Amino acid sequence: MAKESFKMDCHIHTFPMSGCSRMSPEEAIDAAVGAGLDGIAITEHDCMWDSGGLQYLESVAGGRIKVFNGVEVSCSEGHFLVFGLKNMEGIHFGMRAEDLISIAHGQSAAVVVAHPYRFSYEDGEYCYGLDLDGVEVMSSNTTATTGKYAVRLAGKLDVFRFASSDAHAIDTVGKYFNVFPFTMDSVDELAGFLRRTKP
Ligand SMILES: [Zn+2]
Numbered sequence: 001m002a003k004e005s006f007k008m009d010c011h012i013h014t015f016p017m018s019g020c021s022r023m024s025p026e027e028a029i030d031a032a033v034g035a036g037l038d039g040i041a042i043t044e045h046d047c048m049w050d051s052g053g054l055q056y057l058e059s060v061a062g063g064r065i066k067v068f069n070g071v072e073v074s075c076s077e078g079h080f081l082v083f084g085l086k087n088m089e090g091i092h093f094g095m096r097a098e099d100l101i102s103i104a105h106g107q108s109a110a111v112v113v114a115h116p117y118r119f120s121y122e123d124g125e126y127c128y129g130l131d132l133d134g135v136e137v138m139s140s141n142t143t144a145t146t147g148k149y150a151v152r153l154a155g156k157l158d159v160f161r162f163a164s165s166d167a168h169a170i171d172t173v174g175k176y177f178n179v180f181p182f183t184m185d186s187v188d189e190l191a192g193f194l195r196r197t198k199p
């Protein structure tokens with residue numbers, strides 16, 4: 001029977017794929033299980049796990065938890081989480097956010113702005129003109145002020161409000177999460193859900 005609520009932390013970095021992280025993928029998965037999550041998305045900086053690597057992560061998870069593949073792309077206007085990409089063709093550090101969104105949507109992937117307003121107020125305001133599928137309103141890199149602006153942005157765009165840890169260490173995994181209304185078996189279901197919830 002499908003569960004009616006599915007707890008996911010969809011913004012997690014592991015070392016060495018994300019050089020700034022202080023936890024291994026194995027530690028991240030164990031921490032997520034310990035935090036009582038049903039699933040996580042690994043979102044390394046500007047690179048994505050390949051299918052062999054993902055299979056390895058699933059074997060580490062051993063059915064205890066779902067592990068989805070994502071990526072956090074550093075665009076010129078801030079950081080963006082992408083879910084459901086088939087490949088990274090044309091996607092690179094420093095690209096324009098609108099180009100990223102257009103490539104992602106071409107692959108039926110979903111794009112969520114990560115911790116908007118973190119780097120500058122202007123970057124956050126820029127998001128009002130983007131075709132986003134979600135806005136991260138809570139994370140370990142969101143403050144009371146930037147969170148308030150992010151909630152306003154999500155409301156105006158009428159897109160999904162993302163809560164995720166942006167964990168770079170085991171004590172942060174699962175600190176923030178979303179409860180989805182059904183069990184998700186693949187990252188494509190997550191991408192589809194985010195895109196469907198848009199007006
Ligand atoms: Zn970031």
Ligand SMILES: [Zn+2]
Binds near residue numbers: 011114
């Ligand atoms: Zn991040």
